[in-house]
Amino acid sequence: MQSTKPQTLAYGLNDSPAGLATWVVEKFRSWSDCGGDVERRFSKDELLANIMIYWTTxxxxxxxxxxxxxxxxxxSLSLNQHIDVPVGMAVFPEDFIPPPREWAQRRLNVQRWTEMPRGGHFTVMEEPxxxxxxxxxxxxPLREHPA
Structure with missing residues (x-):
């Protein structure tokens, strides 16, 4: 729904605090490394704060x-173009679309690739x-050896 009709979804979620809360908590449950128990990873206060930021703004x-x-x-890039800026990739096992390493290395200047032991889509909240x-x-190393 987010990738097909985001504006329709936005109108409904901006109009209903219960709908917004349901949508946000479902995403935290589905896209995090919580094994189906959202409160295993996030407190009610964290979830409510996240919901309230969306609601009030x-x-x-x-x-x-x-x-x-x-x-x-x-x-924006053709198939033969390469981005030369150094890139670091932190790949979390429960993120919903993990990038293939071979693809990333073919297109990007991957200087660091880390496969994390746990975590999902909400990495900064889950595994700060x-x-x-x-x-x-x-x-x-980039700081120690400037280009």
């Missing part, structure tokens, strides 16, 4: 539009320490 529409744009965008350590490890 009416930004659920802009947050889901990315999925539509991603599915409908014309690729793992993510922070990996970001630091990626940038450390």
């Amino acid at each position: 009416e930004t659920i529409g802009s947050s889901i539009r990315l999925y539509y744009e991603d599915m409908h965008a014309v690729p 320490d793992l993510m922070a350590r990996d970001i630091r490890a990626f940038f450390r």
Whole structure:
């Protein structure tokens, strides 16, 4: 729905706090590494804070539009182009679309590839320490050896 009719979804979610809460919690349950028990990974306070940010700012529409744009965008690179900027990839096992390593390395200047032991789509909320350590490890050699 996010990738096909995001504006229709946005109107409904901006109009119903119960609908918005249901949608957001379902995504946290489905897209996180919680084994079907969302409260195993997120407290009610964390979930409610996330929902309230969307509700008070009416930004659920802009947050889901990315999925539509991603599915409908014309690729900006041709098949033979390569991005030379150093890239670090942290791949979380329960993220819903993990990138294939071979594809990433063919198109990007992958300097660090980390397959995380746990985590899903909401990586910063689920595994903040793992993510922070990996970001630091990626940038450390770049800082020590400027281009």
